[in-house]
Amino acid sequence: MTEASAGHSSPSNGAGASLDLDSVSFGPFSLRSRLLEKDGAPVKLGSRATDILRLLVSRAGEVVPKNEIISYAWSGLAVEEISLRVHVAELRKVLGDGKGGARYITNIPSRGYCFVAPVQRGERDVAPAPVPRSPERAAPSPSLPHRLDRMIGRDDVLPELSARLLSDRFVTLRGPGGIGKTTVATALAHDMWQTFEGHVHFLEFGPLKDAALVASTVAATLGLVVHHDDPSGSIINFLRERRLLLILDSCEHVIDEVARLAENIYREAPGIAILATSRESLLVEGEQIFELVPLPGPPQGVRLSAGEVLDYPAARLFLDRAAAAGHRGDITDDDAEVLAEICGKLDGIALAIELAAVRVGVYGLREIAALLDSRLKLEWRGRRTAPPRQQTLGATLDWSYGLIGESERIVFQHLAVFAGPFTLKGAIAVAAEEGAPGEGVVDALEQLVAKSLVSAQPDGASRRYRLLDATRAYARHKLADGGEADAIARRHALYVQRTLEAGMAEQGGGDQVFSLQERASLLADARAALEWSYANDDGVALRVPLAGSAARLFVELNLLNEARIWSGRALAMLDDANRGGRWELELQSTLGHAFMFTERNSAQAEAALRRGLEIAEALGDHANAFRLLSRLNMFYRRTGDYRHLVPTALHAERIARLIGDTAGIAGSKALVGVSYHLAGDQVEAQAHLDEGVRDDAALRGTQPGHFAYSRTPQIPLARVLWLRGFPDRALDCVRPLVGAAAPRDVVMHCIALCWSSSVFGWVGDWAAVETMTERLATHASVHGLAPYQAVATGFRAQTMIARGEAAGGVDLLRSALPRLHADRYELYVSAFAADLSQGLAALGRLTEGLQVLRETIGRVEQAGGAFDMPELLRRRGDLEARAGDLDAAEASLAASLALAEQQGALSWRLRTEMSLAALRRQQGIQDPFDGLTATYARFAEGFETADLKAARLMLNQASA
Structure with a gap:
């Protein structure tokens, strides 16, 4: 209930009670006994109105019941409520209520009246200025719906609703269709923009037809990756430590899903305020109802001016x-x-x-x-068995529909097929009769906007149009009655498909941010068109091209689960005309990418990506071939199948040169450099990554539509520089990431956090590793990226073992490694396995530690070797020496030394030389430090990093 319907007033003063009002002031007015003055000048006011004012002012801030006011002002008389309304209207007029932002008396429907202006008791020396208007506010985000220039009759609602929202956190603005819930919610979003420091998210559920998509729609609005059926957990994790306002508009048709999600957010995220608008209550824990009552109207049967x-x-x-x-x-x-x-x-x-x-x-x-x-004929009976829109606005819309011309009726019906806002171009495409010019639609649309059947709002230099939910439902009913529903739905699906297809063709040039926003605005219509085409025989021919043109949009919006579902459905019904064509290419590419992140690194993902590449090359589609080779390269990195990395990267580089795009060539250099790095050729890796960095400006300028998007070479270059013996330069590459905000590409950000953590660990800065690990864990948890959560656990364990907390680190690794194996995410497994062996050895479990290393080395060798094989061999040599098998230890260290030199990994060589020097001293060999001395001398920087400090200490002790 609202305060207006459920608040408690003070005990009645009683008829004719004496009020303690020797002198009070409010705004520019003073009230002394029964004399009202404005800025010192007397104001003419009738005796009844004066009594009402005295009573309301004495109880300022309280709701005074109507019967109590009547008993006081008309003591002993039987008076109709209409008389009270007339005198309150007179009083408001005298006070100038509502002018210049001033508010004095507000009507609480079905309850009474409340004096809302601040009241000062006693004399005042200077009359205060009139109540000022609200201060100018910073411009809210364009992501919020457009606010009406004037909102009439709800001035007293916004302050009360704002206060309720801040105190109760979870409020449902309830009322019948057409009463203005969305208008009030939009105004509130703008008013509270500063209160929540710009963190206001407005979700309109009206266009959403499938209740199962509620959570993914919320997640996408919050910028989260949606890659599984129920992202509710990710939403809760994201919101748990944040403060923001979440407005859920038009919930009634998806109310069960909204109710469950809203209740969980209320329970688990104490900093989140929720405003829902609905025609019925959500009926969940924490919900407070704010009833939006009809606008007060003049009394009937009373002659008013x-x-x-x-x-x-x-x-x-x-x-x-x-x-x-x-x-x-x-x-x-x-x-x-x-x-x-x-x-x-x-x-x-x-x-x-x-x-x-x-x-x-x-x-x-x-x-x-x-x-x-x-x-x-307006009916407000509220029968649950009847559609809510018909309970409230059906007759209103019948009447309005009867007043428009036949051409306007046709356009009105046709526009009902749009699930979200639409452009003039879209209106013409869908509403114009086949072969007819679009001028008729333009004229009809203008009339429909003028008659409030279609609303229009600015969108940059143009305008967008939409039908209100109730209006759309009414128009759809008329469209179905006329037998045109399927024909217009097909026309709508064709328009959506062609528009998305045109957006794909424009990718890579122009204003890509604006282009993405344009495509994103079609999301609701793309969903509706897909649902219709796959459910109706008239849509058979559109199913594959529609899914193909929508697939990239789903990926761009991180709706990976939807991308996987629709791509899979379309591929299952490919015919000969589409097999091996551009739509199969788009669908296979999307399916492989989505599978990689939603169904682990499965064989299905590789098969889809390889099939897409085969088609792209057959069609001579170089941009898509590059994109698919990049995704395949990422797949092989994730699965640890390093033998395929360099061939796929070199293939991509050849294609980039054929395209001749500067950013694409820079991206290919980064791809080749990363591949050489992981495969174990650091000299080639540095050469290619250095070239990529030189063209980094072009690469950073790429937008999501560019085929080489998100290929930044600085982070992998940092790892290569450390391995090559340049620790200080490596740190210069990763330090900017420590305080950087997360970019839009959440997967690439996870990779950057992982790789920079490894660099900080190699130089021995465990505090930085801890910081980056926490960021990685939070980021991965928010977006539901389970493999990266396991990687974060591995880095946390690595830090614990390095600090001597071996038991805790071993336990964490025992939990993380099976998860990584299950996801086929092998990229970090070898490093974590080496840490596990070190932890086991620290606990006195040498045999177990050696077994872990031998199994790991065997897997890496089977996959074609890797950049960290010298370190794995060194760790094995160290444990063999501790176990007393000095010959085996020497063989392992010699192999490590030779491989480090072959790879151009001076830092691995330094570590192995330290291990070898310790072994030779254990063996009693003279001059055991010759190799270490020579290797240390090859360094020109990084002398304050952990390994070089340890080497210097060892050499100094030898000299002493």
């Missing part, structure tokens, strides 16, 4: 919308009664008022009143 009638919001809204539609006539006292009658018949429903008001210029007030009697 024009000014008095316009004190009521319903009348003001009617005239405001009539004027906006072109009506320029003034309201006279003779018109006031008719206007009051109209407002009474419209029951204070904002949409009904607007639909009637736009016709005033055509018919006049008295004719509108008559039409309402004969053509408009």
